[in-house]
Each structure stands twice: as structure tokens, then as C-alpha cells.
Amino acid sequence: MSTDNQSTTDADADPGSDPETEFDAAELQALRERVDELEESIADAETGDDQKKMTIVATQGSFDMAYPPLILGSTAAAFGWDVVVFHTFWGLDILHEEKSKNLKLSAVGNPNMPVPNAVAAIPGMDRMATRMMEKKIDENGTATIEELIELSLDQGVDLQACQMTIELMEYDEDDFYDGVTTGVGAATALQHMAESDIQLLV
Amino acid sequence: MSSEYDTTKTLDVKGQSCPMPIVKTKQAIDDLDAGDVLEVVATDSGSMSDIQGWADGTDGVELLDQVEDGDLYTHYVKKTE
Structure with a gap:
């Protein structure tokens, strides 16, 4: 530190000796502000690193497909992560208070079902398969x-209902569970995805 | 068993499966103070790996021990901050 003081004194005495070290008051002030700014952004970046972010896009509304996003979302929240689940198309039914209680498992086209497709297609089979699963x-x-x-x-998971599909399916905002975020679209989802450590499409 | 870790609270999640043991553990830990130890009693065998993973990935908690006794899986989680 003492040498710094010395060099300042020298520079004052002889401005021509080292022009690189000469700053006027305005330049010094600008530099100080820049340093403060950078320190702040580093602090922000460090805080941001602590919390992981996850975005899940839920597009399916069948009984079995409702589970993965809900289980992963609630578990991630238990880790303290910032979680958004963006529900679109049939995924909206998961958030629909009435429809969520009547989601169906499809017996047709499901190779894990113990019955052939021809039997699975009989009316009432979806209901039966769903009851068995329940x-x-x-x-x-x-x-x-x-x-x-x-x-x-x-737990603070942000369950979002895509506004475009709410209108497409002719749902009303009041149809959804209290706490569900409406009035959001693809841009909101993309923005959160871009900031996320994990992005999943279900 | 519980006396070994001087548990503050016991959380019973017997009969519940993934993700309930984790989510309820997190909620119970939130209600405790730093230094407290939570005993979690589960029947979900997946809770052995899940509680460990959760404790490793979560700030402010430390997994002290996991005891497997027949169908019971008991976990001791300390709140560190």
C-alpha cells in the first residue's frame, strides 16, 4: 500500500512520468461504480446457483400420465427447487378440478393391458381399467x-395452465384448482425453460 | 433406537409410497429448529435411496442414519441450519 501512495505522489509531481496511472475524478468514479455493479452481479449469480430450476411440460391428460409430472414436481419442491409445470392440451385436465377426479386410463393401444385391443375396445373397458388402477x-x-x-x-410448485388451450378447450379459469396460474403462454414456458437446469416434456 | 439420536419428532409415513415420504419429511423438517433430529418411519423400501438422495441434494439437512428392520425403514435426519 505504501508504494501505491508513493506512486500517486510521484505522478502528481510529474504527470508525464506514467500517463497510464492517471485518472481524473470522473473516471475514478465511473470505475468505482463499474466495480460495484460487477460485484453485485457476481453476488446475484452466486445466489442463483444455489437454487435449481425445473420446468415440466405436461401435455397428456390420461390417468397414468398425470402422475409423473406431479410426483417429480412435488419431489423437486421438497429439494427446494423452483418448479414450473406448464400444462397444455390434455394436460390441462390434470388441473381441472372436476375433470382431474375422472381421468381415465386407456385400455386400447396399451400393450401393458392384460386384454387384447379387440376386447379393450368394448364400451366400459376404460372405466374398468381405471377402477382397477385406482x-x-x-x-x-x-x-x-x-x-x-x-x-x-x-409447496410452491407453479402449476401453469396454458391460456391458448384453456380457450381452445372452452374451459373457464374458475374450473381450475385455486392457486393454478392462468394467463400464460409458450413464451412464459420457454423463458423458464431457458433458465432451468432440467426440462422435461411429458 | 430413537434415544441414540435424541430425536425431536417422529414422522410416521408407514403405508405411504413415493413421493410422500420425501415430501412429508421436507415439510416436517421445515417445522423444526436447527439442531433438531427427525425420525422418519416408513414402509416404502424406495425411501432408503430417496431419503439419502434428498438429504444429499438439500442444504441444511444431514442424514445421520438409516435402519432397516424387516418391513420398517427408519431414517434419522438432522436439521443443521
Whole structure:
């Protein structure tokens, strides 16, 4: 430090000796402000690194496809992550208070079903397959879709309902669970995806 | 068993499966103070890996121990901050 003082004195005495070290008051002030700015942005970046972000896009509204985004979303929230689940097309039904309680498992075209497609196509088979699955879920101690939605919202998961598909499906904003974010579109989803560590399409 | 870690609270998640043991553990930890130890009693065998993963990836908690006894999986989680 003492040499710094010395060199300043020298520069004052002889301005021509080292023009590189000469700053006028305005330049010094600008530099100080720039340093403050950079320190702030570094602090912000460090804070930002602490919290992981995840964006899930939920496009499916069948009983089985409602589970993965809800389970991953609520678990990520337990990790303290910032989570957005963007629901679009049939994914909207997961957030629809009435429809979410009647989501169906499709028996047709599902190779894991114990019956051939010709049998699965018989009216009422979807309902039967769904009932069987619901029974298994209850026996296994797996949470219901409604429980997982409430849990996710309680934990601060941002469940978003795509505005374009709300209108396309002729749903009303009041049809959704309290706490669901409406009035958002693809740009909002993309913005969060760009900032996310994890992005999933379900 | 619980006396070994001087547990502050016991969370019973027996009969519940993924993601409930994790989510409820997190909620219970939020209600505790730094230094407190939470005992989590589960029947979900996946909770062994899940609680460990959650504790590793979460600031302010430390997994003290996991005990497997028949169908019971008991976890001891300390809130560190």
C-alpha cells in the first residue's frame, strides 16, 4: 500500500512520468461504480446457483400420465427447487378440478393391458381399467392425483395452465384448482425453460 | 433406537409410497429448529435411496442414519441450519 501512495505522489509531481496511472475524478468514479455493479452481479449469480430450476411440460391428460409430472414436481419442491409445470392440451385436465377426479386410463393401444385391443375396445373397458388402477394405487399407499395437486401447490410448485388451450378447450379459469396460474403462454414456458437446469416434456 | 439420536419428532409415513415420504419429511423438517433430529418411519423400501438422495441434494439437512428392520425403514435426519 505504501508504494501505491508513493506512486500517486510521484505522478502528481510529474504527470508525464506514467500517463497510464492517471485518472481524473470522473473516471475514478465511473470505475468505482463499474466495480460495484460487477460485484453485485457476481453476488446475484452466486445466489442463483444455489437454487435449481425445473420446468415440466405436461401435455397428456390420461390417468397414468398425470402422475409423473406431479410426483417429480412435488419431489423437486421438497429439494427446494423452483418448479414450473406448464400444462397444455390434455394436460390441462390434470388441473381441472372436476375433470382431474375422472381421468381415465386407456385400455386400447396399451400393450401393458392384460386384454387384447379387440376386447379393450368394448364400451366400459376404460372405466374398468381405471377402477382397477385406482384400487391398486390405494392399496399401494400411492397418493391420489388430487392429493398430489394440493401438495404441489402447498409447496410452491407453479402449476401453469396454458391460456391458448384453456380457450381452445372452452374451459373457464374458475374450473381450475385455486392457486393454478392462468394467463400464460409458450413464451412464459420457454423463458423458464431457458433458465432451468432440467426440462422435461411429458 | 430413537434415544441414540435424541430425536425431536417422529414422522410416521408407514403405508405411504413415493413421493410422500420425501415430501412429508421436507415439510416436517421445515417445522423444526436447527439442531433438531427427525425420525422418519416408513414402509416404502424406495425411501432408503430417496431419503439419502434428498438429504444429499438439500442444504441444511444431514442424514445421520438409516435402519432397516424387516418391513420398517427408519431414517434419522438432522436439521443443521
